[in-house]
Amino acid sequence: MTPRIRTALVIGGGIAGPIAAMALQQAGIEATVYEAYADTAEGKGGGMTIAPNGQDALDAVGLGDVIRPFGVPMTGIVMQDWAGRRLAEFGNPPGVAPMQLVWRTDLYGALYTETERRGIRIEHGKRLVDAVESADGITAHFADGSQATADILIGADGIRSTVRTLIDPDAPGPSYGGLISFGAQVTGTTTPSTRSKMNMSFGKQAFLGYQVLDDASGIWFVNLPHPTPMSAAEAKKTPSEEWLKLLSSKFADDRTPARELIDRTAPEDLIVVGSMENMPPRVPVWSRGRMVLVGDSAHAPSSSSGQGASLSIESAVELARCLRDLPYQEAFAAYERLRRPRVERVIKETTHKNSAKAAGPVGRVVFALMMRIFDKLAKPEKMAWVFDHRIDWDAPVN
Template sequence: MSDHINTALVIGGGVAGPVTAMALQQAGIEATVYEAYDGTAEGVGAALGLAPNGLAALDAIGAGDLVRGLGDPMKSIVLQSWNGRQLAEIGNPGTLEPTRLVMRSDLYQALYGEACARGIRIEHGKRLVGVQEGRDAVTAQFADGTTATGELLVGADGIRSTVRNLIDPAAPQPRYAGLQGFGSVSTLAGAVPDTGGKMFMTFGKRAFFGLQVVGGNAVWFVNLPHPEPLTPAEAVAYGAERWLKVLAEACAEDRTPALELIRHTDPAELLITGPMENMPLLPHWSRGRMVLVGDSAHAPSSSSGQGASLAIESSVELARCARDLPLDEALARYEALRRPRVERIIKHTERTNSNKAAGPVGRVLRDALMPIGMKLMNPEKFSAHLHHRIDWAAPAA
C-alpha cells in the first residue's frame, strides 16, 4: 500500500460525504458518494452552529462563501439560570468571524448541490453491507446486490457507521449523554423579543433551553434529561403531541419564553432529534484501505457546537494527506493530525452535558461557580479551538 491513490468511494451523503468528495477531487482523486437512502434529505434536521474553524475549512476547498449566505451570525452565547440571571456571555474574539446559525437541511442542500455542480457523482439507494479488500483496491458491497471498487473507502456514514464496524467489529458504540433533543422554528410574530444576534441558553430547573430570533422567527431547542436512551425512532413513536406536553411541564417554572413557544408549536413542526450522544474514543480510525471521517470517527454531542465543523475539517485534512503521501502514511498522518484535537473537544462537551443535566444541588453549585469561573478564564484560551486553520497549500508531511 505504498502508492498514491487515484479513486475513492465515499460512504454517506450527509454533510461530511459531499465535503470529502469535493476535497478529494481538489486533491486530484476521483471520488463517488454512495448514500444509503433512496432520496435526498431536504427538510431533515434542526439548526446547527457552523463555527469559524468550519467555515475556514470550507474556504480551503472554495465552498466557504456558499455557506456564509445561508444562516445568521451568532454574535455571542448568553448563559442564564432558570430565573433569568445571566451567568456568562461568550463571544467570538474580534479577530474571528462569528459562528453562523444554519438549518442542517439548508447546509446539506448547499453542499450536495455544489458537489453535483463540480461533477461529483452521488448515488442513492446504496446501503453498504460489506467489503472485499484486495492488495490494490477495496470493493464495497451494497444491499441491492451491486458493488463498487476504488483504491480507498471513506466512511462518512455518521454516528451509527457501518464502515466503523467493518474496520473494527469490537469498536465502542455511541455513548448516551442523558439528554433527548427537540426543537422548532416558531413564526409567532412578536411572541419573543429580538435577541440581537445572540443565542440565549438557559440552564432550566428541569431542562436546558436555547433561543435565537432569526429573521423574525424564533429558532429554539430543548435538551431534556431522560434516564433511558431512546433511539430516534422510539422518540418519534412516542408522538410529538405527547412530547410537547412533557416539554411544557419541564420548562413551566423557568423565566424564559420556552413555555409560550412550546404551547404554540404545532406538533407537525416539532423536530425530534433523538438522543444526544458522544462517540467514545476509538482505538482504530482506519484499517487497510478503509478510513473514517466526521461523526463516524469523532462525534461530539450537539452541545459542542462543533459537530459539523469538525467533520468538515477532517474531510479536508484527509484529502490533503491523501494528496501528498502514500496511502498507509497518509492515513496515519491524518489520524495523528486530527485525533488530539477532536478528543479534546469531545472531553469538554461531556462536561457541558453534565451541567445541562445537573440535579438540584448541582444546579445551585453550577449557578454560583460559573460566573466566577468565566471571569477567571482567559477568553483567548477558551476560544482557541475556533482559530484552527488547515493550510491546504502546505505539504501534509
C-alpha cells in the same frame, strides 16, 4: 513506491461525506458518496452552528459560499438558570469571525446541490454492511446486495459508524446521553431579540436553547431528560401536538421564553431529533488497510460543543490534502498525525456542558455555581486556538 490513489468510496452522505468527496475531487481523486437513507431528510432536523474554523476549512476548498447565503451570525452563548438569570457567557474571541447558525436541512440541501453540481454522484439507499480488501482495491457491500469497488474506502458514516467497527471490531461506540432532542424555527415571536447570541437555559425539568433575531423570527431547541433512548423514528410515532404539549409543560415553572416559543410552534414545524448520544473521547484506531474514518465516526465531541460539524469539515479537507500528496498508507498516517491531537484537545475542553443538562436539582445547583466561577475566570482569548485554525490547502503534505 505505492502510487497515489485515484478513486474513493465515501460511506455516508451527512456533512463530512459530501465535503470529503468535493475536496478529493479538487485533489484529483474521483469519489462517489453512498448514503444509507433513501431520502435526504431523514434524521437531519434541527439548527446547528458552523464555527469560524469550520468556515475557514470550507473556504480552503472553495465551499464557503455554500453556507453564507443562509447562515445567521452568532456572536456568543449566554448560559442562564431556570429563572433567566445569567450564569456565564461564552463570547467569541476578539478578532475571530462569528459562528454561523444554520438550519441542518438548509446545510444538507446546499451541500447536496453543490456536490451534484460538481458532477459527484451521491447514491441513496446504500447502507454499507461489509467491505472486502484485495491487493489492488476495496469492495463495499451494501444491504441491498449491490457492491462498489475503488482504491480506498472512507467512513464518513457518523457516530454509529459501521466502518469504525470494520476497521476495529473492539472500537468503542456511543452511549445514550439521557436526553432526547427537539427543535423548531418560529416567526412572529414576542420574545425580544437575543442580539446575535444563543441563550441556553438550564430549566427545572429540561434544557432550552434559543436565538431570536431582530425580525422576531427565531429558533429553539429542547433537550429533554428521558430514561430510555428513543430514535427519531420512534419519537415520531407520538404526534407532534403531544410532544409540544409535553415540552411546554416541562417549562411551566421556569421564567424563560420557553413556553412562548414552544406554544407558537406549529406541529408540522416541530423537528424531532431523538436520542442524544455521547462518544468516548478517544477512538483508538482511525484506519486499517484501505479504510479510514472521517468526521463523527472518528471524533464526535458533545453536541453542545458547537464543534462537531466544524471538526468534521476540517478533517474531510485535511484527509483529501494528504491523499493528494501521498500514497494512501502514508496519507492515512499523516492525516492522523495532523488531526488527532487537535480533535482530542477540542473534545476534552468542550465536554463540560452536556452532563448538567440531564442533572437533577442538586446537580443543577452545583453546575450553576461552577458556571458563575467559570464566568469570572474565563477569558475568550483562551479558546481562540479552537476557532482560529486555518488549513493551507496549497501547502504540500510530506
